[in-house]
Amino acid sequence: MLQLYYAPSNASITPHILLEEMGLPFELKLVDRGNNAHKSADYLKLNPNGLIPVLVDGDLVLYETAAICLYLTDSHPQCGLAPAVGTVARAHFYKWLMWMTNTLQPAVIMYFYTDRYTSATDAASVAAIKAKTQERMGAMLKQLDDHLAHSGGPWMLGEQFSVLDIYAFMLGRWTRVWQGDPPAAQKASNRDAWPHLGPFMHRMLARPAVQRVVAREGLQEPVI
Ligand SMILES: N[C@@H](CCC(=O)N[C@@H](CS)C(=O)NCC(=O)O)C(=O)O
Numbered sequence: 001m002l003q004l005y006y007a008p009s010n011a012s013i014t015p016h017i018l019l020e021e022m023g024l025p026f027e028l029k030l031v032d033r034g035n036n037a038h039k040s041a042d043y044l045k046l047n048p049n050g051l052i053p054v055l056v057d058g059d060l061v062l063y064e065t066a067a068i069c070l071y072l073t074d075s076h077p078q079c080g081l082a083p084a085v086g087t088v089a090r091a092h093f094y095k096w097l098m099w100m101t102n103t104l105q106p107a108v109i110m111y112f113y114t115d116r117y118t119s120a121t122d123a124a125s126v127a128a129i130k131a132k133t134q135e136r137m138g139a140m141l142k143q144l145d146d147h148l149a150h151s152g153g154p155w156m157l158g159e160q161f162s163v164l165d166i167y168a169f170m171l172g173r174w175t176r177v178w179q180g181d182p183p184a185a186q187k188a189s190n191r192d193a194w195p196h197l198g199p200f201m202h203r204m205l206a207r208p209a210v211q212r213v214v215a216r217e218g219l220q221e222p223v224i
Contacts, residue, residue, distance in 0.1 A: 002026040005046065005054040007033045008217040009173070011065045011105075012053030016217070017166045018072055020209035022079040028216075066101040069163045081163050089157060093164060096147075096156055100167045104140050107133055108174050141175060141197065144168060148196035154203055169204040169224075172197055176224055 004019065006012030006028055019026045031037045031052050039050045046054045047063040054061060055068045062068050073082035083089035110117055111133045114126050152158035155165045192198040201224040204210055214223055 003029055003056040005029045005031050005043070005052060005056075006217075007031045007038070007052050009219055010052045011170065013173075013213060013217065014065050014163070014166050014170045015053055015055060015068045015072065017169070017210055017213045018069060018081065018163055020212050021081060021166070021207075022072065022076055024072075024076065064101075065105075065167075066097050069097070069167065073163055081161070083157065083160065083162070089160070093157065093162065096164050097167065100164070100171060104137075104144075104171050107137050107140060108171060111137065112174075137175060141194065144172075145194045145197045148200050154200070165200075165204060169201065169210070172201050172204075173224055176201075176222060 002019065002024060004012060004015055004026055006016055007030065010031075010033075016028070031043060033052075037043055038047075038052055043054075044050055046056070046061050049063065051063065053065060053068060054063050055071070056062075057071075060071075062071055070082070073079070074085075077084075083093050111130060114129050114133070115121075118125060118129055120126065147156070153160070155161045156168055157164060205214070205224055
């Protein structure tokens, strides 16, 4: 059976939701971050980067969230969670998946782990990197918001729901509390300040597969 090494709200949430959406049997293996289990010798054998998630399928041990997503969608094409290879839709699918995994996600990581990106230890230097990263993130979230306005349907690929939507949901969730986006005054959360990303996040949250994962991972309010 497929095994997913996960920690609540970590990048593992994308393959976790994907597996639920696909209706595949899988086993969850909790990686206890509180005890630094992701840096243990046993875990480093699965992922030498010491990062979550990892997917195990028989002899296959796979890390990198986007690679896990592609493996699952490609090995189960009947689930219809990625466009067919060689199509224009697939080209846009690659573009957005790569953009999320190598542009948006690293910026989020830089924001949350700023100390890893500078040898400076004074609060002002760290705050300056955080502020700049947040500014860059604002432009990226706007790009996502603009895309959702013109995708031609409720999802990233228009009418076709895909793993891109799950990935975008994860990144949208991680950035939900950021200030400096469109003014969020009077809104339930900053997320609602985005005209297209906000409703998209609510559509995602309403999906039964997402609800199951939110409950299983014990995510606290506000979830988005
Ligand atoms: N590029 C990796 C990034 C994974 C990643 O950064 N995971 C985080 C949790 S969201 C993690 O394991 N952080 C622990 C650490 O950085 O020490 C992927 O997409 O799988």
